[in-house]
Amino acid sequence: MTTDASVTRSPLSPRSLLPLASICVPIGIAGALTMPFLALFLSDEVHASSAALGAFMLVSPLAGLIASTLIGRLSDSRAIRRNILVAGALAGALGAVVFAMVRDYWVLLAVSITLVAISSCLLAQMFAYTRQSLERGGNTSKASFGVSIMRTLISVAWVGGPPLAALLVSETGFEGLYFAAAALFLVVALMSARMPELGLQPRAERETGGGTVRRQIVFAAAGLVLLQGGSALGVNAMPLFITDVLHGTTGDAGLVLGLCAALEIPLILWFGSLATRFDQHRIVLLGGSFALLYHTGILLTGAVWHVAVVQVLSATAIAAVMGVGLTYFQSLAPDRPGFATTLYANTLTVGIMLSGPLLGLARELGFRTAYLMSLVLAALGVVSLFLGRTRRVTSD
Known part of the structure; x- marks a missing residue:
């Protein structure tokens, strides 16, 4: 034991x-x-x-x-x-x-x-x-x-x-x-x-926080829902975009998605290391900016190899938003790790649910439009994260 x-x-x-x-x-x-x-x-x-x-x-x-x-x-x-x-x-x-x-x-x-x-x-x-x-x-x-x-x-x-x-x-x-x-x-x-029960946070720590933190949590949750909804829409549309629009194969789609997953692994560790030294909110906001670049890049692609090249942007966005986003949520409510981590996980669930109807709409309009919708979602997500930044209080 x-x-x-x-x-x-x-x-x-x-x-x-x-x-x-x-x-x-x-x-x-x-x-x-x-x-x-x-x-x-x-x-x-x-x-x-x-x-x-x-x-x-x-x-x-x-x-x-x-x-x-x-x-x-x-x-x-x-x-x-x-x-x-x-x-x-x-x-x-x-x-x-x-x-x-x-x-x-x-x-x-x-x-x-x-x-x-x-x-x-x-x-x-x-x-x-x-x-x-x-x-x-x-x-x-x-x-x-x-x-x-x-x-x-x-x-x-x-x-x-x-x-x-x-x-x-x-x-x-x-x-x-x-x-x-x-x-x-x-x-x-x-x-x-076999693990120990860790107990609760000390009472003094649990009473910290206030309106500013609540505002940050609300905007962060909204921002992550939008960013992860855009990411999920892009991932779900990728096989159809490659086969129907770019006339590639399902094997091409699998290689592209596998490439993105492989690139994510070292990037998650790298961003995790940066998160111990730099502001986590800014790292997540940077990831959202890379999401904007990625969805814009996909809109401009004309061949499967173009899609493969821009996967480095997707992997960077996912590693920053989904990797550091988790620890960012935990830092907003350090006295409530269960609440913070569950809220983060729920943003992914809601984002996936949001992407479903949009994928159906893209089926009617053409699968390239899925990435236009993803771009809009990512832009709104970045705006929400920006609004949730810590505001400096100045005195006269």
Whole structure:
């Protein structure tokens, strides 16, 4: 059993990061295995109609958003974050077992809005636990870099997870895929149970903040929703843009998206290092500016290789906005890591939901227009982030 004393070592030593990574990696792989193939599972295995599929894909993330928000608030008011990780992992394991064995649409929907929704808190709670653990180690300035390392591990999981999922489906069917996910969730539960419960922040720290911080949080949340909505729209439209507009192949689309994911990994670490020395709000704002450049560049492309070249802009924007954005949210509410991290995660969920109808509109207008819509969303997001900057108070 791990004791509290283990958390007092250097916060970025391998000895302190390895237990956190042992929770982070299986969470990331479980999500990378199951999320990309959910629509295919519902269509081919459950034989859901188009309307039923759409309803499932809307209701499920909504339930996850609500559950994560409530659990995030609970985790900040009681010293139970470690237990939440255990319970969320067990819920995920049980939900995955049901998905492996049952093919009834209504049963799966019920499981999705209960067990799977509860397990959706894992990523946010893991990041919150990571920051709190590293801050307890005595080096607050390095905690954000430690969170960036965990965020990088999630990106690595998403590089290898989908191909592994495709292999499992082809060799073992969806039963093997979901049983593998259940096993990963059990590993998360076991490793979380071995971690210490960190407790709550001291009362004096929890009372800090005020109207300025609330204003920053509101504008930051709105800005991240818009930026991540634009990013999600661009990613979802990419295969269709390459095949329908640029007359490339699906293989070209896969290579382009894989290139972006590979470029993100070192950039997340680099921006994470910068976040320990420079203002995090400015880094996120810089990432939004790169998003503007990326969407503008895509609008001007005329060949697949053009799209590949500008992926460095996309990777830079994603690394700054999604990587440093997480630690920026945590810095706005340091006494409520569960709330801050869950709010950040929810901006991604809402952004993805926002991108869905816009992708349908782009199907009617032409897929190049998806990037015009993404550009507008990114511009509004940058404006919102700018309005949320810290204002200097001058005296006469």
